Structures are given as C-alpha cells and as structure tokens.
Amino acid sequence: MNKTMPPEFYKLMEDIQAVDFVLVELSLYLDTHPDDYEAVQQFNYYVKQSKELKKQYEKQFGPLKEYGASYSTYPWSWDDVPWPWQI
Template sequence: MDGQRLSLLKKIMALEFTCVDFNLYLDTHPEDYRALAEYNAASEALLAAKKEYENLYGPLTNYGSTPSPQAWRWIDEPWPWETTF
C-alpha cells in the first residue's frame, strides 16, 4: 500500500476517533458550545477526508454512502481493514 493511501486512512481513523469522543462528551455536556463547534469541525474534516480517499481509492464501505461512478470498485484489494501499519 502506498504511503499517501496509508496516511489518508490514518487521518480518517483519527478523525473518526475524535468525532466519537466528542459525541460521548456532548452526550453529558450538551450546552458546551465550544465542544460542539470542535465536533462540527472534526465532522466536516472527516467527511472531506473520506471523500478524498474514495475519489482516489474507492469506497470505504460496501453500501449506502458512496455511489460507484466507474466499475464496481468495492471488490478491489486491499480492503481498508486489511491494511497493515
């Protein structure tokens, strides 16, 4: 796997962790608008990173979130969870 692809996957994983962490925090601190702004920024960055990855390498999930404008690329290897770090 090339370095750019691996770097982008690591960025996506970090942003997903950040969003989950903010989500849990906001469940108990719903009036923390600074945290909400940080969550929204991380969420937007995550969507952008996923879009970039999928435009370059194909879908991250097998249904529902990304149309397949070319050939059916979901079967291309390696799949995101088969990546070695």
C-alpha cells in the first residue's frame, strides 16, 4: 500500500517528529538535572507544541495513535494515511 499524500502531510509529520525528539532529549536531561528551571520551561513549551501539532494532524489526516489515544472518524479510518515507516 503506497499512498501519496499532500506536501502538508509530510511537513506536519516532520514537525511532530522534531518536537517529540526535543521532548525525549529534554526528558533525559531533566532526569539528571531536575532543578533546571529553564529546561523545565522548555519542556513544557514543547509539550504544548507537540499537542497542538498532533491535534492539527488528526484534524487534517485522521488518527495518529491507536488503542483509544486518538478519536477515529466514521467509517473507521485508521489505515487512510501511510504508516510512519511508509513515508
């Protein structure tokens, strides 16, 4: 199954991946520097960014997460967009 998606799809996926990468790195840093106020502020900023990007993605392209973490449109639309390893 090779689906071609509009350029906005790929841009949004790239933005989500970049922000989530920053969150992983900040989480690891904060595990060893829990009192770094500025890092905590950055972490919270990127959490908000991640949620907003994922909300935008789901509004435009459908569910991003499985097992009840994302709503689905009707009819079931889980396979309407390419899987991450297909892009």
